Amino acid sequence: MxxxxxxxxxxxxxxxxxxxxxxxxxxxxxxxxxxxxxxxxxxxxxxxxxxxxxxxxxxxxxxxxxxxxxxxxxxxxxxxxxxxxxxxxxxxxxxxxxxxxxxxxxxxxxxxxxxxxxxxxxxxxxxxxxxxxxxxxxxxxxxxxxPISACTALQALRDSGNLTAGQRVLVIGAGGGVGTYAVQLAKSYGAHVTGVCSTGKTDLVRSIGADEVIDHTREDATDGTRRHDLVLDIAGNRPLRHLRRALTPRGTLVMVGGEGGGRWLGGTDRQVRALLLSPFVGQRLRPLLSDQRHDDLRFLAGLIESGAVTxxxxxxxxxxxxxxxxxxxxxxxxxxxxxxxx
Missing domain, CATH: 3.90.180.10 (Medium-chain alcohol dehydrogenases, catalytic domain)
Structure with missing residues (x-):
């Protein structure tokens, strides 16, 4: 400034x-x-x-x-x-x-x-x-x-999601701050990435490496017709039962923030429900609390300098x-x- x-x-x-x-x-x-x-x-x-x-x-x-x-x-x-x-x-x-x-x-x-x-x-x-x-x-x-958005995406995929090469990843909110990093990072890990976004962001999400792009105004990515090993729901408000339909039986849902949910708790009530439900189902349902660490920032700087992330x-x-x-x-x-x- x-x-x-x-x-x-x-x-x-x-x-x-x-x-x-x-x-x-x-x-x-x-x-x-x-x-x-x-x-x-x-x-x-x-x-x-x-x-x-x-x-x-x-x-x-x-x-x-x-x-x-x-x-x-x-x-x-x-x-x-x-x-x-x-x-x-x-x-x-x-x-x-x-x-x-x-x-x-x-x-x-x-x-x-x-x-x-x-x-x-x-x-x-x-x-x-x-x-x-x-x-x-x-x-x-x-x-x-x-810093915040890329560290959030990295920790959601690597730490909470345990992402490995070859897995199928669904990024809901792929055209936003966290989402654009999540798409690129998932590709750098060798995943097959489907990005969900609004109509005006489909070209962007495709340009940063998504293998498939779903316009959420035209198609419901969580209708159960396609299953994913890892689903990142970024600042969303979809019901848990809908998100679970998009997962494989042993898949992982990582909830990155949330909007809506009322003036008292916002989206946090949905995340609490996910924590309570997770031990009783085969799928892993995980809210994310991210942090910005020196080592992760150094790692991200290396990816940016190599051209893997922009x-x-x-x-x-x-x-x-x-x-x-x-x-x-x-x-x-x-x-x-x-x-x-x-």
């Missing part, structure tokens, strides 16, 4: 350096509560680096944490009546500006990507175990589109238009990722 004069202040007389950031002090629709403001620049703690943020990405979690919906997120430590952290944003790509105590992996000037705290800002702090060196063959905008960026928005970016994503129009740049 571009620096303003206040972001470069130094000296004790001027006070702490300031920076631009997108903040909110109450829960509500992003268009109503998010605003651009000037705040103190963060200071890296032990094991942290300060990153000059060149790009950050938008995901569905931004809306949930801004709106405070479902209400369960407030009880999970994000603030019951008001947001505990004023600055949204988690993905980042940028340059290391300063290092805190005990940092051994990075130095000032390194180009990095990963996740940090409050990345819709000119600067953000990131733990050294949550970032890695940026893939050398992509710019900051593309790198900023990788970040798909639909649109970029300036920092001042984060609320518009969230609205664009929530409307379901995004093909791949939506990125915030300075």
């Amino acid at each position: 571009n620096a303003s004069a206040s972001e470069t202040q130094t000296g004790s007389d001027a006070g702490p350096p300031r920076m631009r950031a997108v903040v909110h002090d109450s829960y509500g629709p992003p268009s109503e509560v998010l605003r651009l403001d000037e705040v103190d620049r963060p200071v890296p703690g032990s094991g942290e680096v300060l990153v000059r943020v060149h790009a950050a990405a938008v995901d569905q979690g931004v809306w949930h944490l801004t709106a405070g919906r479902p209400y369960l997120v407030r009880a999970m430590g994000f603030g019951l009546r008001a947001p505990r952290n004023r600055i949204r944003g988690t993905d980042l790509a940028g340059r290391v500006e300063a290092v805190g105590p005990d940092v051994t992996r990075f130095q000032v000037g390194d180009e990095v990507y990963g996740t940090g705290a409050g990345t819709f800002a000119a600067y953000a702090c990131a733990r050294q175990d949550r970032i890695a060196l940026k893939p050398a063959n992509v710019d900051f905008g593309a790198a900023g589109a990788v 970040p798909v960026v639909d649109r970029t928005f300036p920092l001042a238009e984060v609320a518009d970016a969230v609205g664009y994503l929530r409307a379901g129009r995004a093909r791949g990722k939506v990125v915030i740049t300075g």
Whole structure:
């Protein structure tokens, strides 16, 4: 994000350096509560680096944490009546500006990507175990589109799904942020991939390697006529019984987030039901809790540099238009990722 004069202040007389950031002090629709403001620049703690943020990405979690919906997120430590952290944003790509105590992996000037705290800002702090060196063959905008979505797809396929070569994989939501990585990663593992998406995204999903593409407005991929070893349901709301119809008798369902389900629990009630049901059926039904780890980010950087995986960026928005970016994503129009740049 571009620096303003206040972001470069130094000296004790001027006070702490300031920076631009997108903040909110109450829960509500992003268009109503998010605003651009000037705040103190963060200071890296032990094991942290300060990153000059060149790009950050938008995901569905931004809306949930801004709106405070479902209400369960407030009880999970994000603030019951008001947001505990004023600055949204988690993905980042940028340059290391300063290092805190005990940092051994990075130095000032390194180009990095990963996740940090409050990345819709000119600067953000990131733990050294949550970032890695940026893939050398992509710019900051593309790198900023990788961390959360690509790590989620990788862990869904490799860790929860135990994917092996030759298996048949169904990716529901293949044209979105996580889905575009899931299709490419599954192909890199040697799987036969069927992608499910809306009409406007079929060409994209086919272009990134899907063997088959199903337009969900014309065909039900879970009607039981085709069975898959692994089904990834990304931010979906299909009933469990429908998803299980798309699985082989010993297949695995991985549920990556979920939308709908009411203002209190959102999609989490469906995931709880999957956990309770799984021990009593032959199929494995698994909700996913993903994380961003240094080793996974390094692994993904290698795949990007080799050409096996390419970040798909639909649109970029300036920092001042984060609320518009969230609205664009929530409307379901995004093909791949939506990125915030300075």
